[in-house]
Amino acid sequence: MATVLSAQGLSKEFRGFRAVDDVDLDVTEGSVHALVGPNGAGKTTLFNLLTGFLAPTAGRITLARQELAGRPPDQIARLGVARSFQISSLFPQLTARDHVELALQGGTGLGWRFWRSDRRMARFRNRALELLDEVRLANLAETHAGALSYGHKRALELALALALDPKVLLLDEPTAGMGVEDVTATVELIGRVRAGRTVVLVEHNMKVVATLADTVTVMQSGRVLVEGPYADIRRDPRVVTAYLGDADASD
Amino acid sequence: MIIRLLAGRPILLAVGLLAALTLPWVIYPPVAMDMICWALFAVAVDLLLGFTGLLSFGHAAFWGTAAYVSGLIAVHSGLPFPVAVLAGALAAATLAVPIGWLSVRSTGIYFAMVTLAFAQLVYFVANQWRGLTGGENGLQGIPRDLFGVDLSDPFFFYYAGLPIILAGLWCAWRVVRSPFGRVLVAVRDNPARARALGYPVEKYKLLAFVLSAALSGLAGGLFAIGHGFVSLQEVYWTTSGQAVMMVVLGGIGTLWGGVIGAGLIVELNDYLATAGFEEIGIVTGTVFAATVLIFRRGIWGTARHLLTGHSGRRGRAGAGRSAAADGEAVRA
CATH class of the missing domain: 3.40.50.300 (P-loop containing nucleotide triphosphate hydrolases)
Structure with missing residues (x-):
């Protein structure tokens, strides 16, 4: 190998x-x-x-x-090379889905488009939900990160790293x-x-x-x-x- | 439910627009003009302070530079005033590229100090370059030309300038509600995480800085044309401080807060000046301190919090964490 x-x-x-x-x-x-x-x-x-x-x-x-x-x-x-952090490092005010959408957007140029509506980020929704499903967080997609349990936060960290493919x-x-x-x-x-x-x-x-x-x-x-x-x-x-x-x- | 609806965007927008359209009927038109210019300036500062987590103490450099550039273009070229104002905004944005590039690497109080230092540099240049700026005498005799239409009456000039301000406010709203705006908030709340997600944090901050400077310039340019005069006051540090004060008073990270803060401060300054009161700073300072102590989220931030029970979609109240260094602690 x-x-x-x-x-x-x-x-x-x-x-x-x-x-x-x-x-x-x-x-x-x-x-x-x-x-x-x-x-x-x-x-x-x-x-x-x-x-x-x-x-x-x-x-x-x-x-x-x-x-x-x-x-x-x-x-x-x-x-x-994607990483997770030793201490969970999330955005407390964003939902789990927002997090993954932001991570998916990271590899694209969309983040620079200050003249576009943020509704354009909806294009990442399906993939985000897939990734959340992969880490067993599908039912918590709309929960704010601040309200997630410790284990769920770690799972979200993993989804964020996976989102970078x-x-x-x-x-x-x-x-x-x-x-x-x-x-x-x-x-x-x-x-x-x-x-x-x-x-x-x-x-x-x-x-x-x-x-x-x-x-x-x-x-x-x-x-x-x-x-x-x-x-x-x-x-x-x-x-x-x-x-x-x-x-x-x-x- | 009804309260939620009243605090909803369409109603707010209608109320705001109505207020903007009737303002010169209610108050002295030149004061109304000052109010809307400062409102855009404060919103531009909030774009950086509330949505990027950067407290700039040097935005007078952009407001003032645009004021001088717009004024000079209007004086020497005789172009229609919106062209002069746009050129001023462009000059402010251009100046913001090197200043921002050198500033965004620092955060918190250091960022505030670096921007203040650059603004003082601009002040020094404006003061020394008498041949161009008029130095302490100011730049005088700026015409208000719009294809030969007579705009010497401040009442009519208000309506000629209002579309520029509204366009600037719409731009700020667009930036905040864009994919870029989402990244800015992520950069503000957790820069290390934003970096790990593939976002070049400094470049995002730089673009936010330049956009904020451009909008400040739009406001400053119109302010200069409205007054027909540019003084050194426009590049002085107290001008930067007043814009920050308006944002904090109205509510950081709310956009509307900047508008409300500007309205209050300009009205208060005008009232005190008309009443012949000389130490205006003491009164505005006291009002500011009292408001911030009682309403930590600022006036609009507190009102919205009470009405809807949350602090908005993405805005964050309180300046305490604007030193966005917290997330950088991963460098263990």
């Missing part, structure tokens, strides 16, 4: 502190690739680098042979702060939407990683510690000491 998203020698330094240190990453098309590691390992920084929210100090990022490093986030989003979907801790039931539902949801898509996810919950991930990259102190299928890395002694040992003990 071909590599769709790759990083080479990627580093990010904050005033002498290397949050991401010489990271190589190859994401295979059609796979689910999990980034795990203890807090402060640099996973979210890596996400921000891949999506342009941070500029790398050194290194390259390519999406299907296209250089991404140095491009602004909106351009990277339009090129095909991305080549790669980056999910930052999709199950963070969820109870057992919501985690199960989210895992089921991601398992369904991953069909035909490439997903990179940061995740702390090892059960989620075990269920979804084809490849796992373990990070520690900004570096890649080890990479491989879940079954292999969970037995790796380095990983057990660095991270999994703690998680297993707390499970």
